[in-house]
Amino acid sequence: MAHAATHDHHDDHHGAPSNFFVRWCMSTNHKDIGTLYLVFSLLMFFIGGSFAMVIRAELFKPGLQLVQPYFFNEMTTMHALVMIFGAVMPAFVGLGNWMIPLMVGAPDMALPRMNNLSFWILPFAFALLLSTLFLPGGGPAGGWTMYPPLSLQGDSVAYLVFAVHLMGISSIMGAINIIATILNMRAPGMDLLKMPVFVWSWLITAFLLIAVMPVLAGAVTMLLTDKYFGTSFFNAAGGGDPVLFQHIFWFFGHPEVYIMILPAFGLVSEIIPTFARKPIFGYKAMVFAIASIAFLSFIVWAHHMFAVGLPLGGEIFFMYATMLIAVPTGVKVFNWVSTMWGGSMTFETPMLFAIAFVILFTIGGFSGLMLALAPADFQYHDSYFVVAHFHYVLVTGAIFAIIAGTYYWLPKWTGRMYSEFWGKMHFWNSVIWVNVLFFPQHFLGLAGMPRRIPDYNVAFANFNMISSIGGFLFGASQLIFVGVIVHAVWFSKKKALDRVWEGAKGLEWTVPSPAPFHTFELPPVIHDEELAHGHVED
């Protein structure tokens, strides 16, 4: 390929600092910063996961077993905050950092120094947040949604608000960087409608981030002033309105859900065509579906508030608007299935996780449709049915996609193949235990078990025990993932080819494995037939 000529193996690692501190703390290289994001998110995944283990251990049997109720509430709150802002979002930013410049033929991100700052804010934000668990008065315990007046009762409000501000600044800077990279740094010939779907999904996600993270910043700033400066934004006694917070929060919160799932759509749209050895079915439809979902995400926020006492017209509007999201989402699911249809499929680990994503995310989508029905939501609201729903979307959706993406590109990053046997062990253990963990929670919710409680009626005992066993084993299964990564990075003897997977197309597969420290220093010459979406006509 002509564009591969831009690489000279002699110069592959030119510029990589040998000093550990300089390389990793002062890096402006998109690959190193991507690695930092991914390692950070894996660490947060295990910290957030350990909080989940505390929750499932407490719920193993009815009655208070291990922890005090306040600590239990801290665990539910911190589990969500750490998993959302510390694990899932940084993982996608890490994948984007690593792969977007490689996929569009750019030498690096548009703003490399800001990229470094975006990452290095995060460890401080989470140190601040997690430190509250060790301070007198404890950590935030009012739920990740931070509804006042409950969330204002603790002593850690300032820590929480400052941590959220830092995470928000990091996300906004990261989003601006990604937009600037995609809009300005693409190699000549890489038209917008020739970009990989993953790049498209990140471009749209970055727009969402810029639109909603400042809204979260505004909401928590008002919480802060209500707590410490005597304002009454959300204090009814002072003329404020606590429901106003819910509106502002969910105006951020619902697009946030799509921030966590749109890049997952992009990842799966890369992986399925590779292992089906067919171009993605309906490339343009996939891109427009992502854009439609992003648009709709701004006009559905109050479906989280059906039980709060909305006017009937509002309930009907938000119910129908929410159900409308099923249309572009359905387009995507049908297109993934159509891509696989008639393909020469093989089932390597990334493909297994991608197929599990399609099936299990669809289950989460269907339970979401059930929750979208306003009259039914009065029954489901604040029950374990909601917990089951969003864990199907976020664990078997977002996290499975992140794992799939990691297996897919790990050989490109390390230059070595991972162990397919242990990858498949990881997959089968994950897919079995995650269903044992979350599927019974549908039944618990329908039977009336509320979420965020440390104790429950004995009638819910059996399903809770099954769910906890699934939780412990799902958590333990993730240790296999770490083992596979450690093996691939340091011990694997099997070298990866430049084009790691037979059916893979796109610029990232034209660079050597492992990807050199600097790539595409000269803009690559792009041949349409070598791109996954080089010939888009309809």
Next chain:
Amino acid sequence: MFNRSGLVPGRRETSRMKQANATIEDMRKRGVRRTVTVFGAIAIAIFLLSLLQGLKYS
């Protein structure tokens, strides 16, 4: 910023390549600056608007 001129030390370049890269580099710099300004301003404006919403309805 790292060297984005397309030159790896020791590699020869033609004057045409140098010229083309300089033009692309200029356009990119301008584009990046414009993108950052526009989206940074949008982010700040949305933050202020959300505070104004709070003031309006409380």
